[in-house]
Amino acid sequence: MEKLLSIWFASGMYNITFGQFFMIIVGLVLLYLAINKKFEPLLLVPIGFGGILANIPEAGMAFSAVENALHFARPEVVRDLAATLGATSFDPDQLKHIYYDSNASTHAAASLVAQDAGYSNGMLYNFYTIAVASGAAPLLIFMGVGAMTDFGPLLANPRTLFLGAAAQFGIFATVLGAVGLTSLGWMNFSIKEAAAIGIIGGADGPTAIYVSTMLAPHLLGAIAVSAYAYMALVPMVQPPIMRALTTQRERKIVMSQLRHVSKREKIFFPIVLMLLVAMLLPDAAPLLGMFCFGNLMRECGVVDRLSDTAQNALINIVTIFLGLSVGSKLSADKFLDLQTLGILVLGIVAFAVGTAAGVLMAKLMNQMMGGNAINPLIGSAGVSAVPMAARVSNKLGLEANSQNFLLMHAMGPNVAGVIGSAVAAGVMIKFVG
Amino acid sequence: MDELLSEGLSLMVFGMGFVIVFLTLLVIATSAMSRIVMRFEPAPVPKAAAKAKTMSSNPADDAQLIAVMTAAIHKFRNDRKGQ
Numbered sequence: 001m002e003k004l005l006s007i008w009f010a011s012g013m014y015n016i017t018f019g020q021f022f023m024i025i026v027g028l029v030l031l032y033l034a035i036n037k038k039f040e041p042l043l044l045v046p047i048g049f050g051g052i053l054a055n056i057p058e059a060g061m062a063f064s065a066v067e068n069a070l071h072f073a074r075p076e077v078v079r080d081l082a083a084t085l086g087a088t089s090f091d092p093d094q095l096k097h098i099y100y101d102s103n104a105s106t107h108a109a110a111s112l113v114a115q116d117a118g119y120s121n122g123m124l125y126n127f128y129t130i131a132v133a134s135g136a137a138p139l140l141i142f143m144g145v146g147a148m149t150d151f152g153p154l155l156a157n158p159r160t161l162f163l164g165a166a167a168q169f170g171i172f173a174t175v176l177g178a179v180g181l182t183s184l185g186w187m188n189f190s191i192k193e194a195a196a197i198g199i200i201g202g203a204d205g206p207t208a209i210y211v212s213t214m215l216a217p218h219l220l221g222a223i224a225v226s227a228y229a230y231m232a233l234v235p236m237v238q239p240p241i242m243r244a245l246t247t248q249r250e251r252k253i254v255m256s257q258l259r260h261v262s263k264r265e266k267i268f269f270p271i272v273l274m275l276l277v278a279m280l281l282p283d284a285a286p287l288l289g290m291f292c293f294g295n296l297m298r299e300c301g302v303v304d305r306l307s308d309t310a311q312n313a314l315i316n317i318v319t320i321f322l323g324l325s326v327g328s329k330l331s332a333d334k335f336l337d338l339q340t341l342g343i344l345v346l347g348i349v350a351f352a353v354g355t356a357a358g359v360l361m362a363k364l365m366n367q368m369m370g371g372n373a374i375n376p377l378i379g380s381a382g383v384s385a386v387p388m389a390a391r392v393s394n395k396l397g398l399e400a401n402s403q404n405f406l407l408m409h410a411m412g413p414n415v416a417g418v419i420g421s422a423v424a425a426g427v428m429i430k431f432v433g
Numbered sequence: 434m435d436e437l438l439s440e441g442l443s444l445m446v447f448g449m450g451f452v453i454v455f456l457t458l459l460v461i462a463t464s465a466m467s468r469i470v471m472r473f474e475p476a477p478v479p480k481a482a483a484k485a486k487t488m489s490s491n492p493a494d495d496a497q498l499i500a501v502m503t504a505a506i507h508k509f510r511n512d513r514k515g516q
Contacts, residue, residue, distance in 0.1 A: 158463045165456040172445040179441030191440050264470045272462050280455060416456070423455050427448045432440075 015057035019332025026330065027051035030225070039232035043205065043323050047225065050327015054124055061122035062328035065114035068122065070096050077117040084110045124328035127321050132213055132220070137322040138206035139290045144315030145206070145418070146294025147307050149386070151269050153412040156258035159365065160378070160409075164416025166361030167382030168424045170201030170354025174346050187342045192216050195428040197343050200227045201350025202421030203234070203385035209326065210287060211425045214433055221329030222340040226347035234388045235395075237348065238355050238380050242396055245359045246376045250366070251400035253375040255409045263299070270295040273419070277426075283433075284426025291422065351383065358382035358413065381410040384417035 008014055030048030034041040054062035060071060069077050070092040078090050085106060087098050099110055111121075121129075131137035154160060178194035181187040189197065196216040199208045200223060208227040212220045230237065270292035277288045297307040329335075362379025366372075377396050381389040390410035397406035 155463065155467060158460045158467075161456045161460045161463075162453075165453045168452050169449060172449050175448075176441045176445050179437050183435070183438045191437060191444070194441060195444065261467075262470060262474055264474060265467050268466050268470060269463065272466050273459065276455070276459055276462060280458070281451070419459070420452055420456060423452050424448060427451050428444070431444055431447065 010058065012057045017057070017332065019336050020055040020057055023055040023330055023332045023335060024052050026335070027055070027327070033229070033232075037232075040228045042319055043228045043326075044232075046320055046323020047228070047327040047330070050124060050324040051221075051330035052327075053324075054328045054331050059122070062124045062128075062331050063122050064111065064125050065119045065121050066099050066110045067096065069114040069117055069119040070099075072119075074117070077114070077119075080113050080117070081110055084113050122328075124324060128325040128328050131318070131321040132209065132325040133217070135210060135213060135286065137318050137325065138210040138213075139286055140318045141206040141315055141322065142210075142287055142422075143290040143294035144310050144318070145386075146270070146291035147298045147311040149291075149295055149298075149415050149418070150411070151266060151295065151299075151415060152261045153258055153408050154415050155261045155265050155269060157409070157412050160412030161416040161419070162365060163358050163361055163379045163382040163413035164384075164418075164420040165382075166379070167354045167358035167384075167413070167417055168202065168420045169357035170350045170352070170383065171198045171421065171424050171428075173353045173357075174198040174201050174350035177349055178342070178346055181342065181346075187339065189339070189342070190216075191432050193219060193339075195432050196223055197346050198350060199223075199421070199425055199428065200230065200343075200347040201354045201383070202417075202424060203227070203231055203351065203354070203383040203389070204418060204421045205231065207287060207421050207425050209322070211428060214429055218334055219339065219343065221326060221331075221335050222337075222343045223347075224326040225330070226344050230347050230351050231385050231388065233348075234351070234383075234385050235392050237351050238389065238392050239396060241352055241355045242359055242377055242380050242392075245356060246363070248400060250363070250376050251396065252404065253366070253372060254401065254404050255373070255375055255378075255406065258408055263301070266299040267296070270299070281423060281426045281430070283430040284423050287422040287425060288419070291418070354383040355380045358417075362413075375404070375406055375409070378406055378410040378413055381414040382417045382420070384414065384421050386414050386418060387411065389417070390414040 027048045027050075030044050030051065033039040034044035034048060053059075060068040063071065066081065069081060073092045075090075078092060078095065081099075082088070082090055082095060085095060085098050085102060087095055089095070099107070102110070175194045175198035178187070178189045178197050179191065182189045182194070192215040196212040196219055199211045202208060205224070205227055209220065209224050212223045216223075274289060274292040277284055277292075294307075294310050297303050297310060358379035358381070359376050360379070361382070362374055362376040366374040366376055375397060377393045381393045383389055390407055393410035394405060394407040397404045
């Protein structure tokens, strides 16, 4: 009987809290969206599953050794930890908060005490520390994206870079929105948190993850989930805005064929971009540096093996670790919060404003160039989300004129958007980091 | 609270301003780079056209091409009959 009871007391059913139960449901919903609705499945399957793993009661997969030790709260271990942390209380919850706020050396000491007592870091916690907190995973993914990006359309028509710049307005408008909600007293975001939320409008997963680990790691789960969910929703969010802001005549504009771009131009471009970053904005150097490196490997033609690894095997491996790590941040105490709701709302505002700004900029450029040179539909592609946003521009162009293929023209602003959001990320980190 | 709002506003103005300045400089640098590269490298278009011309004027190639096409059409028709 005693054995039976001990099994019951150790079971998930006995230990599960309402928050954990709810988050497992959230994880299942993410899996449903990924598998059934094909919402960014490459990311949402690992994130959803990671979220479920992180909320298994008693397993502590997403917690550090100290958090696990405090969860089981054996009196002698708690006493040792309190002494290490310099705390007077023996309440595990209070100790946890002191542990979160402590500096790195105390952190390490507490971790060693917990390990001496036989507790260890959870697997997902280790993944998170190594892959995401260090910044490695988002940067490696950015390298892979660089190796997959063809800058040909952008080089053929460099002015489309302006569209990529305009669409970043969504990021900054959302920062202002988050700060405004705080001023009204509806939400409570610091400027760092507001900046991390705004970057959702960049529609670029690795950039959003990188910025939020730098500025607001506790919001990472909500920010990454809303960034990837809205990127999947681009084909639904963008078209109404694009139709509302353009006339039928503008949507029918046929753009002239792009010129041929030589191999040498493609090799020089990442080098020019990197030098410009080095001179002007070193804070964007980690993101754009890896991006340019990936692109140079692709274009230089002498390291095809490296380029192939960066855009296939490596990016897949990193995606698995990144997804599981982000999922580990979907633990109940961090995700079930009014802030998450605010992030979801602000995220979609960021997308909508960015799309509108891109389209309006394209209209302006079209007016300045005589009214028949640029189809404003390609402006919306400035919000990165490669290549989904460009496909949306192409689809709406075909609706207006069945002979009008805008895909290659939209790829220019699309990759410009990737550069633009990485620059915006660098500016954010510089100003508020 | 108001301090936060002004901080947000200045982030927006400076941030957006910087993004535009950076990408404008990138447009200038890229255009300059393309112009320099093109000056040193003649456009490859005439070369490709010349190649195409020599290929089609070669009677041996033509004969082979016609043979291949005939075989393909023959196969296609047979396949359709079979259905």
